[in-house]
Amino acid sequence: MTYLLLSLAFLALALVVLAVALATARDRAAIVRRWWLPVLIAGVLLAVLTAVFDNVMIGSGLMTYGETTISGARIGLVPIEDFAYPLAGLLLLPALWLLVRKRRPE
Template identity: 65%
Template sequence: MTYVSLSLVFLAIAAAVLAVALATSRDRRVLVARWWLPVLCTALTLTILTAVFDNVMIATGLMVYEPGHLAGILIGAAPIEDFAYPVAGLLLLPGVWLLLGRRSRRGAGVDE
């Protein structure tokens, strides 16, 4: 299995969770209007931090990649595949937040 295919699995799962969360949300337009700027800022920050720290870890020898499993696109010494995991987290966390928040609101209404 290549690093690209492994990255695509994580991205697909994260995108599916977010899609389900948004599809079942009643206030989807409000959420997207409210979240697009924070998500964009977070994506930019995560990309910069991933580029910096992955390059440091690779340069110091903490991480070593099998060249035959890489796509070949590098940002410094960091393979492009490394950037999929922060993006997957960026997709997954809002989806989980929405799904769990909806459940806790239902649970709070039952107790009252």
């Protein structure tokens, strides 16, 4: 299995959980309106931090990737597949929060 397929599986799972969480939230329009900017900012920060620190770790030899297991597309030394895990976490954490939060009685 390649890292790309594994990354897509994690992203798909995160998207499904987010879709279920939003579908079951009565206040989803307010949530999306309130969350889109903080999630976007967090996504940009996660991407930058992933790019910086993964480049450092790969450059120093802490991590290596077999060329047959990655797609070949890179940002610096980092395979693009490495960016899927922070993105999945970024989608999954708010989704889980929505699913476990206490709802106010109507």
